[in-house]
Amino acid sequence: MSVMMYREALRLALYEEMKRDDRVFLAGEDVGSYGGAYAVSRGLIQEFGSERLVGTPISEAAIIGMGIGAAMTGLRPVVELMYIDFVGLAMDQIANQAAKFRYMSGGQLKIPMVMRMQGGTGRSAGAQHSQSLEAWLVHIPGLRVVMPASARDARGLLKTAIRSDDPVVFIEHKGLYAKKEEVPEEEELVPFGKARIARSGSDVTLITYSRMVYTALEAAEEASAGGIDVEVIDLRTLNPLDYHTIEKSVRKTGTVVVAYEAHRNVGMGSEISARIGEELMDVLKHPVVRIGGKDVPIPATVLEKYSIPQKQDLLEGIEQAAGR
Amino acid sequence: MGKNDIDSRTKRSLLRTMVRIREFEDSVGEMHLRGLTAGSMLHLSVGEEAIAAGIGLAMQEGDVFTTHHRGHGIFIARGGEMNRMMAEIFGKSDGYCRGKGGSMHIADVHYGHLGANAIVGGNIAIAMGGGFTQNYRKTSNVSVAFFGDGALNQGVLYESMNMAALWDLPVMFAVVNNQYGMGTRIDRASASQEFVKRGESFGLRSLQVDGMDVEAVYQGANRLFEHSRSGKGPTFFICDAYRFYGHGRKDPSPYREKNEEKKWWDRDPIPAYKDTLISADLISDADYQEDLDAAKAEVADAVEFAKNSQVPEENDLYTYVYVDPIDASGTIG
Numbered sequence: 001m002s003v004m005m006y007r008e009a010l011r012l013a014l015y016e017e018m019k020r021d022d023r024v025f026l027a028g029e030d031v032g033s034y035g036g037a038y039a040v041s042r043g044l045i046q047e048f049g050s051e052r053l054v055g056t057p058i059s060e061a062a063i064i065g066m067g068i069g070a071a072m073t074g075l076r077p078v079v080e081l082m083y084i085d086f087v088g089l090a091m092d093q094i095a096n097q098a099a100k101f102r103y104m105s106g107g108q109l110k111i112p113m114v115m116r117m118q119g120g121t122g123r124s125a126g127a128q129h130s131q132s133l134e135a136w137l138v139h140i141p142g143l144r145v146v147m148p149a150s151a152r153d154a155r156g157l158l159k160t161a162i163r164s165d166d167p168v169v170f171i172e173h174k175g176l177y178a179k180k181e182e183v184p185e186e187e188e189l190v191p192f193g194k195a196r197i198a199r200s201g202s203d204v205t206l207i208t209y210s211r212m213v214y215t216a217l218e219a220a221e222e223a224s225a226g227g228i229d230v231e232v233i234d235l236r237t238l239n240p241l242d243y244h245t246i247e248k249s250v251r252k253t254g255t256v257v258v259a260y261e262a263h264r265n266v267g268m269g270s271e272i273s274a275r276i277g278e279e280l281m282d283v284l285k286h287p288v289v290r291i292g293g294k295d296v297p298i299p300a301t302v303l304e305k306y307s308i309p310q311k312q313d314l315l316e317g318i319e320q321a322a323g324r
Numbered sequence: 325m326g327k328n329d330i331d332s333r334t335k336r337s338l339l340r341t342m343v344r345i346r347e348f349e350d351s352v353g354e355m356h357l358r359g360l361t362a363g364s365m366l367h368l369s370v371g372e373e374a375i376a377a378g379i380g381l382a383m384q385e386g387d388v389f390t391t392h393h394r395g396h397g398i399f400i401a402r403g404g405e406m407n408r409m410m411a412e413i414f415g416k417s418d419g420y421c422r423g424k425g426g427s428m429h430i431a432d433v434h435y436g437h438l439g440a441n442a443i444v445g446g447n448i449a450i451a452m453g454g455g456f457t458q459n460y461r462k463t464s465n466v467s468v469a470f471f472g473d474g475a476l477n478q479g480v481l482y483e484s485m486n487m488a489a490l491w492d493l494p495v496m497f498a499v500v501n502n503q504y505g506m507g508t509r510i511d512r513a514s515a516s517q518e519f520v521k522r523g524e525s526f527g528l529r530s531l532q533v534d535g536m537d538v539e540a541v542y543q544g545a546n547r548l549f550e551h552s553r554s555g556k557g558p559t560f561f562i563c564d565a566y567r568f569y570g571h572g573r574k575d576p577s578p579y580r581e582k583n584e585e586k587k588w589w590d591r592d593p594i595p596a597y598k599d600t601l602i603s604a605d606l607i608s609d610a611d612y613q614e615d616l617d618a619a620k621a622e623v624a625d626a627v628e629f630a631k632n633s634q635v636p637e638e639n640d641l642y643t644y645v646y647v648d649p650i651d652a653s654g655t656i657g
Contacts, residue, residue: 025460051460061479061480061483062449062452062483062487065480065484066453066456068449069390069450069451069452069454069455069457069467070454071453072438072439072450072453072454073453073454073457073467074457075456075457077453092480096443096446097441097446097450101439102644102647103424103644103645104431104439105424105431105644106419106422106424106425107422107643109431110647142646165647166647193651194652240651240652241652242652
């Protein structure tokens with residue numbers, strides 16, 4: 001094991017996959033000599049040159065579209081939208097083109113492309129640079145959506161994404177780039193559709209993903225001091241979603257909290273809560289508690305922290321679910 | 325024979341390709357009116373055959389392309405098999421896309437067809453990405469984005485033109501200018517119609533030709549492809565033509581002046597070219613009749629093939645959403 005930052009783990013995955021397969025390249029705004037807005041690709045241009053570390057104009061639709069065409073013709077592009085907030089500029093290419101061409105062509109075309117983007121709050125970057133828009137993308141059949149929380153998963157999931165023959169939306173969290181964790185020395189691929197039990201527990205199932213996993217772990221520790229044993233599930237991939245692991249845990253605890261940073265209304269947690277309500281009602285001891293971001297644009301000031309769930313919100317949710 | 329002269333065999337191929345497209349499209353229109361095609365939408369390229377044939381025959385093996393929603397003719401010019409095209413338009417299992425695409429999404433990896441597209445301008449950046457691969461692999465192939473004048477005011481066109489020029493990608497941006505974006509005439513949609521200037525301002529080799537003149541299209545395409553194949557970057561090719569039918573087959577085009585339609589119909593690219601080749605003694609009446617009969621027979625076969633093909637089954641709904649359909653649903657979800 002070696003200890004490295006989330007951004008270094010991502011860089012390691014890019015490095016390893018580009019070394020392994022010369023069809024892999026990275027394209028996006030300032031991914032070259034600038035090294036990426038959050039320094040993920042720093043140094044890679046020295047290793048691979050500007051032919052494979054392709055700095056693009058600020059043209060989000062054409063960046064994704066170029067990746068689709070390159071993928072259809074045999075390359076394995078990793079394209080980057082600097083912020084997920086910019087996804088609207090490229091949504092036709094993502095939702096109408098990348099997601100649908102395999103299906104529309106009756107299985108003839110494949111699009112082995114990773115769309116890296118980065119979201120979330122934590123830097124008071126304002127309403128257009130802080131959003132969690134994964135629900136927009138999870139809604140579209142044909143895409144995979146991946147949201148790693150740990151450095152280890154960032155590396156292992158990015159490698160799996162690059163080797164996937166399907167278009168993958170890979171959403172990093174801007175608040176995690178500097179977080180240090182252990183990453184194995186040896187190669188590791190983390191499969192899609194396998195959630196991670198970040199903490200085992202027997203009283204309450206707390207389902208979450210991305211940076212909220214850390215808030216959940218803190219809340220779980222506090223809850224355990226009060227005698228509530230919380231199991232924290234880090235979903236890791238939102239499509240496919242690991243309902244096996246969710247079901248197993250819910251059958252054990254009978255009590256569920258779903259927590260996510262995105263706006264609460266019609267968020268990822270809404271879907272999970274609905275599925276559990278529809279299909280596991282017989283084991284639920286309490287209605288599912290759903291905690292999400294406030295339904296307001298994200299403010300750029302000190303107000304930012306009030307717009308997303310905090311540890312205290314999760315703790316209260318846990319107590320509510322546990323009937324305290 | 326000079327460098328830009330066209331040999332008689334190619335001339336006959338240009339005519340034959342146009343005839344095959346016309347016969348196919350007329351038949352598709354007829355099948356649509358009889359209710360045999362899948363879905364409510366059917367966009368014919370009748371009147372635009374010279375563009376499809378001229379550019380299509382100037383392309384080479386290994387070249388790739390994407391089209392807009394009015395793309396049947398272009399694909400026929402690139403080798404598309406009428407049987408599988410007709411079956412797809414009928415929504416049948418033997419169609420190119422197994423009945424999942426329909427008229428507007430025909431694709432064929434074998435012939436470099438990266439898909440017809442029903443989002444105006446949606447195919448352009450994808451073709452540019454095909455050019456990225458040609459460049460990345462240092463081939464001498466090209467990639468062509470075919471689109472209508474309706475896409476001339478989409479932002480993604482200019483993002484793609486800029487990127488292609490920035491990296492000298494071997495991409496042709498080919499405008500099938502049929503004068504109308506659905507029901508809106510080009511002068512009501514484009515503030516300036518000096519389109520060559522748009523291409524040139526991005527650094528693309530740009531050319532506008534009479535899209536009713538198949539030789540002008542063919543020669544123009546050859547010149548532009550030569551530019552790209554020799555590593556000099558992308559091109560912008562505007563071919564002026566006319567959509568002989570309405571937007572859809574059933575659209576009577578009330579927004580068009582009858583005398584405008586007549587003016588263009590009188591310039592039908594097929595009979596004019598046939599007469600030119602016959603009076604120059606390059607083909608005989610019998611040659612033309614032979615090609616016409618063969619085209620009619622090919623289309624009739626395609627209709628039979630499509631009629632006899634299976635309708636997809638409900639189970640087919642879930643195939644080809646993903647290459648790797650990972651099942652994580654468990655007993656819930």
